[in-house]
């Protein structure tokens with residue numbers, strides 16, 4: 151799958167089958183995150199990999215729409231240290247997340263983000279040291295319905311190009 155097709159076809163997947171993710175594939179996905187560009191090349195991330203059902207379930211209770219983590223084959227918590235001091239951190243974490251999800255997509259593995267709102271609770275689930283925090287998490291797994299991986303967006307799912315692109319000036 152080329153990059154254009156991967157970007158165009160990737161959909162959020164929230165229902166996962168029991169098929170395991172191989173260590174090889176997981177390592178490709180994690181490397182894709184690690185290789186991402188970041189502001190000043192600070193690489194402000196740690197990836198906490200979750201496979202234990204109990205911990206995935208506990209993290210799924212840390213965000214209003216994070217329920218899908220409970221059924222993920224693998225969860226990756228995006229952990230950072232200097233969120234409050236450096237505004238581009240969210241941007242950097244977003245790039246790492248997207249790279250991981252695109253490589254997963256190429257491997258036939260579905261994924262979706264979860265915003266984490268209960269920060270203290272998530273930090274405790276992940277047993278983080280006090281200077282770190284969990285910003286968001288990603289669910290990964292083979293989809294229950296393989297066609298869901300590349301299903302078309304909903305009719306009104308993506309804003310038209312003319313609505314979002316402005317040439318030279320507003």
Ligand SMILES: Cc1cc2nc3c(=O)[nH]c(=O)nc-3n(C[C@H](O)[C@H](O)[C@H](O)COP(=O)(O)O)c2cc1C
Nearest residue numbers: 160161162163164213215216218262263264265303
């Ligand atoms: C920063 C970010 C946070 C998101 N948080 C959640 C979330 O908490 N729960 C969830 O189910 N989906 C979450 N999503 C997935 C979006 O809902 C999804 O990408 C969007 O509806 C578009 O669907 P598509 O990815 O299939 O095109 C998040 C996506 C992004 C980029």
